[in-house]
Amino acid sequence: MSAVNMMLRRMIDTQSIMNVLRTIDDPEMPISIVDLGLVDDVRIEPAGDTARVSIDILPTFVGCPALEMIADNITEKVGLLDGVSAVDVRFVYDPPWSVDRITDDGRASLKEHGVTVPESGSRLTVPGHSGGAVELRASAVKCPFCGSDATTLESSFGPTRCRMIYYCQSCRNTFERLKRV
Amino acid sequence: MITLPDNLKRPFADHLLAVADDKLMLGHRNSDWTGLAPILEEDIAFSSLAQDEMAHAQALYQLIAGLIGTSADALAFGRESEAFRCAAIVEAPDEFDWATAICRQFYCDHFDRLRLRRLARSSYKPLADLANRLAAEEQIHVEHVDSWIQRLGRGTDESRQRMQRSLDALAAIAPSLFEPIEHEHELVAADVYPRAEKDMFETWRNELEQIANDSSLKLDLHPPSPQAIGGRRGKHTEHLAPLLEEMCEVYRLEPNAAW
Numbered sequence: 001m002s003a004v005n006m007m008l009r010r011m012i013d014t015q016s017i018m019n020v021l022r023t024i025d026d027p028e029m030p031i032s033i034v035d036l037g038l039v040d041d042v043r044i045e046p047a048g049d050t051a052r053v054s055i056d057i058l059p060t061f062v063g064c065p066a067l068e069m070i071a072d073n074i075t076e077k078v079g080l081l082d083g084v085s086a087v088d089v090r091f092v093y094d095p096p097w098s099v100d101r102i103t104d105d106g107r108a109s110l111k112e113h114g115v116t117v118p119e120s121g122s123r124l125t126v127p128g129h130s131g132g133a134v135e136l137r138a139s140a141v142k143c144p145f146c147g148s149d150a151t152t153l154e155s156s157f158g159p160t161r162c163r164m165i166y167y168c169q170s171c172r173n174t175f176e177r178l179k180r181v
Numbered sequence: 182m183i184t185l186p187d188n189l190k191r192p193f194a195d196h197l198l199a200v201a202d203d204k205l206m207l208g209h210r211n212s213d214w215t216g217l218a219p220i221l222e223e224d225i226a227f228s229s230l231a232q233d234e235m236a237h238a239q240a241l242y243q244l245i246a247g248l249i250g251t252s253a254d255a256l257a258f259g260r261e262s263e264a265f266r267c268a269a270i271v272e273a274p275d276e277f278d279w280a281t282a283i284c285r286q287f288y289c290d291h292f293d294r295l296r297l298r299r300l301a302r303s304s305y306k307p308l309a310d311l312a313n314r315l316a317a318e319e320q321i322h323v324e325h326v327d328s329w330i331q332r333l334g335r336g337t338d339e340s341r342q343r344m345q346r347s348l349d350a351l352a353a354i355a356p357s358l359f360e361p362i363e364h365e366h367e368l369v370a371a372d373v374y375p376r377a378e379k380d381m382f383e384t385w386r387n388e389l390e391q392i393a394n395d396s397s398l399k400l401d402l403h404p405p406s407p408q409a410i411g412g413r414r415g416k417h418t419e420h421l422a423p424l425l426e427e428m429c430e431v432y433r434l435e436p437n438a439a440w
Binding site: 063096097165181 | 222225226228229230232233235236237239240306310311313314315317318320321324325328
């Protein structure tokens with residue numbers, strides 16, 4: 001093995017692959033797939049002078065239409081790294097993706113774009129629903145624009161399968177919120 | 182992880198087909214409302230419900246296809262009606278009556294969530310992982326439909342009467358969801374199809390009753406009789422054939438086409 005190849009081999013580590021993954025945004029949200037918590041595992045397997053890379057991705061929602069694009073982007077960009085001979089992207093459901101996996105940076109970036117995220121460890125239901133009694137108006141979800149609590153759930157379904165729509169009565173903006181899964 | 186004995190593959194596939202077929206038909210019925218729902222938010226909601234159910238069905242068909250050696254598309258669009266395992270209630274048309282659509286959803290979504298939670302305990306890990314994920318998504322459907330039951334049940338006299346009429350009309354076929362599937366006993370014994378923690382029918386009825394009573398509505402549900410319709414055995418209502426004809430029309434023109 002030449003000295004140059006030895007160097008390349010050393011360069012392919014998990015960190016350099018994660019750095020590439022941080023440059024890949026979710027096609028439907030202004031946030032990288034790493035900040036969104038989609039990347040569960042990166043494995044590097046030496047194959048001669050090069051390495052095969054396997055990446056486990058957790059889908060947000062089952063059959064999310066963005067998955068194929070995400071896989072293609074990963075395969076293309078990680079495949080450009082020196083010393084990578086093959087990239088294998090797998091979708092796994094264990095552990096299940098949850099909004100709790102979104103990083104603080106990710107939350108800040110989403111908030112800037114008017115999308116709020118349920119707090120880590122919060123109740124696993126749509127706000128406004130408590131067992132048998134549905135109160136249609138209560139929400140206590142903070143508006144990402146003005147910070148007011150005077151918000152109401154407009155619709156449990158939004159522009160993509162993972163988002164809901166809220167309305168702020170203080171600043172009269174609509175905003176989005178990720179579903180609590 | 183357990184490996185599935187060969188003699189259980191077909192019965193296991195049949196049990197999972199019941200789940201996937203229910204979802205595919207309900208999703209297809211939901212998609213009818215795209216562009217026609219009473220308000221814009223519901224247009225989006227029912228389109229999203231359709232997308233969710235079809236995505237769930239696709240993931241399940243993929244799992245089944247791996248078990249019995251076929252493809253998800255062939256399972257969804259390439260079978261004759263006798264090979265489907267869906268229940269009568271998901272076949273029922275709503276004639277674009279909002280109360281009917283909501284009540285059908287009410288019966289089906291609560292059942293679906295219960296069933297997925299049960300399947301999430303399967304010792305067959307690919308199913309358990311998937312069902313766990315699907316149950317979390319189904320939770321949102323249940324909350325959405327419950328809010329409609331309450332809104333309309335507590336609304337005007339007219340809305341309450343129309344909801345009660347639709348609940349009653351569908352009560353006869355809603356228990357079709359519980360019709361038995363052959364060889365359940367063997368699958369439960371092998372722990373791949375987990376035993377229900379409690380009587381599923383009672384749990385379902387109690388859940389529904391709690392919401393209905395809170396919404397000035399009454400429920401009258403009875404376990405399916407042995408002479409029931411038989412969707413789980415491939416005996417379907419007259420509504421399935423036209424539904425399949427429409428849904429499978431393009432696929433059947435050229436079954437081997439690549440998309």
